[in-house]
Amino acid sequence: MSVTLTTDAATPGRNSGGSSGGGVPTTVATPTLRALLRRSSFWILAFAGIVIVAIVGVLVSGGSHAAGRALAGDNAAPAGSMALAEVLRQQGVTVTLADSLVEVRDAVGPDSTVLLYDANGYLDGDQLAELAARAARTVVVAPDFLALQALAPTVGFGGVSAASSLQADCSLPAANRAEELLPGGDTLSIPQGGHPLLTGCFASSTDTFSLVQVENATTGGLVSLVPDARVFNNENVTGYGNAALALGLLGESDSLVWYLPTLADLPRTGPPSLAELTPGWVSPVAVLLVLAAVAAAFWRGRRFGPLVAENLPVTVKASETMEGRARLYARSNARLRALDALRVGAVQRLARAVGLGRLAQLEEVIGTVAQITGSDPNEVRRVLVNANPHSDAQLMALSDALQALEQAAGRAVMAGAVPAAEAAASASREFSPPPAERMDP
């Protein structure tokens, strides 16, 4: 393709403004941006509508997502404890929700109560001890083995309560106000004969209790162990004396820290992460390269105008029927049929070679061929007519014999030793000398 500079005089038509003379204004097939927007306005509006509906839906349902954490103070689901926290707030207690020990340290005062529910066992013994030491009152819900070891080594697990009803039956005021507790929960066991610093309430048997209070001999801090977490959740807090117990335990002081440990409390171990090892520019460079790759995709992917359609001709080989028939012969082992086709062709060629006409009889051809090739007529008849191949090897042998016969006949005719053939030829058709008369060479 070449580009040439043209002058106005040498070009056809005119170029002044493209509006007169030969300058028929060229129509543009590509729609303008405005036309494109107008044409696709329905889809744009539909997409915008879906996005708006989705955003509004998320905002409306956002406050009450059911998948909050169990016993969380801001979880209104049955497993949460939002009811308890809200009631305490209405009673004038400052409820602070904490997710890590650092937040607890900030929030806890000398007279604070701390609610601890460590369902996943994130805290280790030292952290538990520190927590119990900082707060005046600590309520540990569903303590695990580590918590018992750290806070009350003499207390053990008592299994699931078998008692039909749990009566307070102890000296703690909160337990007394509650009178009765939800039966069927986990219990804790106290050593036989009691312990001066331990108080057990809601006994299921002589030494298993659903509430155990431990008094620290040195600091005077109180640790209440409630093995059954159901006492505090939204679903069960209104039953029996659950609410009274919970409010009594948690509402003792003006400040309550509602602490549910998270992964942030785990001490960091192991080698430093990849982000700490790499320089700060790695992530932005990665973002930039991704953007460059996207831009490159647009650069290479933009088509230079629409595709050009063209009707292509059918491509059918004329020999396909022949090939198909050959495969049919081969698949069905139609040896005799295939050989007969070869024989008919060979007989016609032989008849032509030895000078017999197209309408010569088969016996005539056999006799003539046997005569000029000097072979046994029975053998020629076997090859041309009688033999029936029973295997592919026999078929190939007969095919070779046919070819050999044709070649022998051709050689014999060439050699000129064909008096019989000439006689047969002169008998079969008349000699026609003028070439102009001969129509069928």
Add this chain to the structure above:
Amino acid sequence: MTLSGRFVLLLALGVVPIVWFGPSSEQASGVLFLWLLFVLALGGVDLALAASPRAVTVERMLPSRVRLGESVTSELYLTNTGRRRLIAVVRDAWQPSAGAGRNRSRVTIPRGERRLVSLTLTPFRRGERRVEQVTVRTRGPLGLMNRQATLNAPGRIRVLPPFHARKHLPSRIARLKELDGRTSVMVRGQGTEFDSLREYVRGDDVRSIDWRATARRNDVMVRTWRPERDRRVVILLDTGRTSAARVDNEPRLDTAFEAALLLAALTSVAGDRVDFLAFDRRVRGRVQGASGAALLSQMVDSMAMIDPELIEMDWAAVPGQVRSITSQHALVVVLTSIDAAGASTGLLAVLPQLTKRHTVVVASTLDPATVLAAATRGGRDEIYRAAAAERALLDVARVSAAIRQLGADVVTASPSQLPPALADRYIALKAAGKL
């Protein structure tokens, strides 16, 4: 709007400032943000400064026809009617078979000026090759962003059949001249016309001595003859589904075109009148009453647009079509395909009607692959293949025999040999005075 490679490169170059200024993650993110803003602003400016591809007027200059295998130049005049200097790449969207090669070209057109973009076309398929649109992609001064628009600029060029068989024409014309009384070799047939008397020379056929003229003069006179003239030849082309099949990687139809063109060229030299008809269920092409140079040009013109139709040939309508062309005796050449007996029943059924009035020649291509396969007997599969090929050849022979029995003549040859074979048959018929 499109991006260019430079834009991508510039975007990727932002790695340098990000690494340079960004030891911490926050600083690096800030640099990234600023770089993106910078690149987008630069791209926006470039896009705003690019000339509009819509403000281009396109004019096209095309030759109307070209023979298949030859090259022509397509000329495209682009006028910049916009206010800015236009730097663009232009794509002239020809159909692939127009053989345009690389059809993109760079042009720079100052405001209000015009440039010629020329493109060499070498079509590789017969028929009408079209172009509908021209796509112009302009770029801004920085080359970061492009604007693109597709302009309607239709054009078409008719690609004529190649007529390779014309290389056989001189030798056939020479043989035709030999039939005339002008050369020393006398060929005489029954239907030839009396031309003139001349003196006997040794070697002349004694049968052509005119005794009366010899008696008038004192010399032995012989009559000279020339072939008849002003005979009618009707070439009938079968464009039905069998004409789509390829023999030697050439559709049967194209072989038939070659044969028809050679025959028509020869016939018009011989002084006979040629009518051409391409037919399947309706007339696809017809040339009547033309002679000389106009005949061939009209024939290739009508042939250019004929493609094989994937429908069955309506043989029953053929005698009527021939009758509509001529009511006199004529040589009717039917270019079709001779396959199995079942497929040729239509042809065989109408042949008696044609042969009653006319001399009929049926011409068909013979697949050289079949002939080769019949002689190849290597292994088991090849023997079965040879048997199938032999069977196909027998079918052709049987149908040919049936056609001969109905009084028509048959010419079968490989695609390259069919046109001269048909021409030879015509010359033979003319020499025999059977036209």
